[in-house]
Amino acid sequence: MGLFDKKSTFRRFVESITNVIADNPTLDENFMEELEESLVMSDIGIETSDKIMTALKEIINKRYITRPERIKEELALVIEKLMDKGERNKLCSDTPLVILMIGVNGSGKTTSIGKLAAKLKAQGKTVMLAAADTFRAAAADQLVTWGERSGVRVIRHEEGTDPAAVIYDAVQSAKANGTDVLICDTAGRLQNKGNLMKELEKMSNIISREFPEAHRENILVLDSTTGKNAVSQAKEFSEITDVTGIILTKLDGTARGGISITIADEFDLPIKFIGMGEGIDDLLEFDAKQFAGGIFDE
Ligand SMILES: Nc1nc2c(ncn2[C@@H]2O[C@H](COP(=O)(O)OP(=O)(O)O)[C@@H](O)[C@H]2O)c(=O)[nH]1
Ligand SMILES: [Mg+2]
Incomplete structure (x- = not known):
């Protein structure tokens, strides 16, 4: 099993993006509009969604991406970049x-x-x-x-x-x-x-x-x-x-995982740990690559 419970944390987010991809054979304007809507509907703030879309458009143009299926991978990388605050993500x-x-x-x-x-x-x-x-x-x-x-x-x-x-x-x-x-x-x-x-x-x-x-x-x-x-x-x-940092708790019991991206981006606050349960071992060190990669992990 990956980092997240596929039935909860990012379910809404992943489902809605999967639908946008299935509904749109090409990476056209319609696709981008629906994608942005998916972000906003998944607890990602307007400003942060805007930033994600701008970054995605840049990548699409630069790398001549034409297939909608490629978007999940690129989206994960954009999210990783927004959440990665380098050393600040680590506890002193x-x-x-x-x-x-x-x-x-x-x-x-x-x-x-x-x-x-x-x-x-x-x-x-x-x-x-x-x-x-x-x-x-x-x-x-x-x-x-x-x-x-x-x-x-x-x-x-x-x-x-x-x-x-x-x-x-x-x-x-x-x-x-x-x-x-x-x-x-x-x-x-x-x-x-x-x-x-x-x-x-x-x-x-x-x-x-x-x-x-x-x-x-x-x-x-x-x-x-x-x-x-x-x-x-x-x-x-x-x-x-x-x-100086955030502990984001109860990510195991929510479908609102998108909130983590907004918090990290909007206030430039580094997430240091995530809570994934009530047990003594359920506090995980935050790692932007592992976190963002885990969102679409099958
Ligand atoms: N599922 C889950 N429950 C948590 C997590 N962190 C805390 N809780 C529960 O949330 C409730 C409130 O926690 P508590 O530490 O007392 O909050 P405080 O008032 O801020 O000190 C308790 O029932 C905890 O067991 C988590 O990561 N996952
Ligand atoms: Mg207390």
């Missing part, structure tokens, strides 16, 4: 590293932290988690469970305490222990944008002040099943903080 490998995990409730932050902790540990790194989503006790409990599963320490406080205080303690502990990677869980209450911005800023300032030698990542977690909402969250979070 320098240590010490502090990762602030941000995103709205339910997007998959805590789960992704658990999976990432296990992955980093398997690479031989020492990892610590900070339960700075102090809004609900259940959130910290959930992180502790993941900590036990992957065998990493979790710093937590009482429910309702200042999340910045958790960050402060976690940073001191990470420094004292020479921890390679500290991953901080946060509460993503986007409905109070001003407050959230202040909270994130405060946490960020504490890390910079107390741990200036640490490398930093601010990773935004987006639930791909929410479609256009994920796109608007990418916009809103990039406005309130410096997002």
